[in-house]
Amino acid sequence: MIPILKTTLRRLVAPLALVATLAMPAFAEHGFLLPESISDNGDKIDQLFYVILAVTGLVFLGTEGLLIYFIIKYRAREGGKAHYTTGNHRAELIWTITPAAFLLLIAVLQFGIWQDIKFPSRMPTDDPDAVEVHVLAQQFAWKFRYAGPDRVFGTEDDYTYGKLVVPSGRPVVLQMRSVDVIHSLFVPELRFKQDLVPGLTITAWFQAREGSERDYEIACAELCGASHYTMRGEMEILANEDWEARDRELSAANAPIDYALSDSSTEIFRFWPPSEFSAN
């Protein structure tokens, strides 16, 4: 069996190399494994990803290599006898402590990144530069509420728009709510993903880098019904001065929100009056 395996492997090398070469452009265009990253938070996540890839990749090559080596080297031979051993404390201690050290390293490495991205205490909610947007998810669409040029919610110039339009180079704080089932707002290029949970208001943030101005897609990443796959949203990143102009434009063009119909006993209806849904 083994010689057959060897010749098969040798025959496979050329075609595999060819496929790999042909596939290279596809990989190059999108980054090796991950899509383009347009935020500092995304870059930190990517660095951690590649650290883990390097560590697990080495372990993968080492263990699988050893497995294949043992399979070939210790195949049964006529008259051969296996070596009798029931274990070795020293070896077992080594291969318990070494992976434990690596796992601890990976655990410690990510503390800071997670805190920077997710901890409420580190969110730029009080940053005067931050742009706040209210997000509403419902089967099967996204709505975005902007405070308008006065930057205060609950006023005349607030407006709702079906697209997430944000400036680059400024923190964007999202107040996320869902009115029916769980949805999840996912932008691969931002390495951003956050579930929207009925009954909760969840705050999350991101900051797109300057130079990343273009259109992006928003995916819904949590199963939300039979048309879940159609819940595609759009995001546009603009340079700051373009964004400010667009904000004024949209505020003037959209009808004011009828906050008089708000119901203050229920969190979500305070910001998204029920009258907005009864139309459907």
Added chain:
Amino acid sequence: MNAAAAADHGHGDHGHGHHEESFASKYLFSVDHKMIAKQFLFTGILLFLLGGALAVGVRWQLAWPFSNVPIFGKFSPENYYASMTMHASVMIFLVIIPLLVGFFGNWCVPLMIGAGDMVFPRLNMWSYWMFLSGAVFFLASFLVEGGPSGGGWTSYPPLAVLQQGQGVNLWGLGVLFTGFSGIMGAVNYITTILKLRAPGMTLFRMPLVVWSILITSILTLLATPVLGSTVLMLFLDRVAGTSFFVPDGLVAAGKVITGPAAMGETARAGGGQVLMFQHLFWFYSHPAVYIMVLPAMGIVSDILATFARKPIFGYKPMIYSMSAITGLGFVVWGHHMFQSGMNPYLGLSFMVATMFIALPSAVKVFNWLGTLWRGQIHFEVPMLFALSFVGMFIIGGLSGIFMAATPVDIHIHDTYFIVAHIHYVVFASTVMAIFAAIYYWYPKMFGRMFNKGLGKLHFWLTLLFLNGTFMLMHYVGTQGHPRRIAVGAWDESVKAGYKYLQDFHWANVVMTVSAICLGFAQLPFFFNLFWSMYRGKKCGDNPWRANSLEWATPTPPPHGNFAGPVAVYRGPYEYSHPDMKEDYAPQHIEDGTPVVQAQIHS
């Protein structure tokens, strides 16, 4: 109670083994653990076909959205989500767990500890019938209006509460009944293992298979009731108008469902907690992953030792690591909820616990490699499957570290990366171990040897196509392909999907073609399974020259299992001891010289 007494007990319990049993009492309402094991085996294999067919439907849709699926016809989105939900539910609740624990635990535990039967034979029978009732509920959902649940096997509310039709209700009943079956089995295994061991069979002389079933049963016993009550609460939310998981301020189809009474008719009180369901669900369902992998680890340990002709490297550390997995398994459930809106402070503690649960698994992998080191490896069919388990489990284990890393999880959570991970653990590892187990114990179960050529064909095709199917899922996952979407790349004709996935559509096609081939690769297995039962070569009592007690029984083992009283003199892994002439020493033979001489090569 010793084995002989247990055997007597087994007989006395249901008349005498001597006179002819009726068809019903022999095949349907049997209380013999071996027959019940076969009932689980054949029901599980039948449902495996269903689960596989559903998977092909899902894959077909992803490669060629809304085209004609062979036999079935065009998928609707509802068909797609029902297939996806039922593929996972059938495979987990009706195939993997029943095969590993119901079939395999039943078959092995009494034989391997030297007992005549399980300690509660009637409870054992009921455990099968509970399982079958659960299966009937799942299957019935295909017949009701609206079809099966499309809410995913996780059935997160509020979606699972708001879904129309009987699908989710039947799903809940199915889970509840298979859960009862699991609990009944667990009680039986624990008691049998603790109470019915043959003289000399100390706990630390038990094969790792038995240890794995014991530990899995403890896990089942502690975790399943939580799932049962969770599903019951979901069921009540649906049918009785309770609001365990239904919050205030819910609107569906333009109508306010919960909230201020002033807003119109309020059918429900609201005030429930959506995330509570996820906590309770994963409190069971994370340990469930270990229920689905621990017995596989036990199987593989035994098979590696037998065919490497070597003792297990680090027998006790293997047991301790399984126990550590069980203990830690109860404090890591939150790793499924990093992006759920759960408190991010909590995320870090779940992350650290999850990092450390990788450790006992790593120790096991090294100990398996240690077992192969300087062995005499015989490439019999069960060994091929067991070796591939080790290789594939390494992949499934390592990919888990990416998701355990909370920041990386932000990007890959709910993408195909997690789909790849779970399939490397549950298909590429566990299902391969189930195949290994079926081939390994086949000669004992049916008294005939399977066709080895067909077995090898089955192995190589399965190994090739499972990697063809699941390997690329990592790649599309890191590129951001969400799971559970009916259309991946933007498709102009259906106006759905994502443009950023257009460059990866080829991968979806490759995976689908490979998945179909993986389905066809099972044909030699099914043919072999049934053909060899009647046409296979007859074989002796111990064709693999193994040590554990099941090989000391007549073939196939009769009612009551052992021909006479049986006692145990050593551990199960005494292979190639330098003082012995033979390279094995059955546990039940005092001086270590095997009575039956058999050839490992035939």
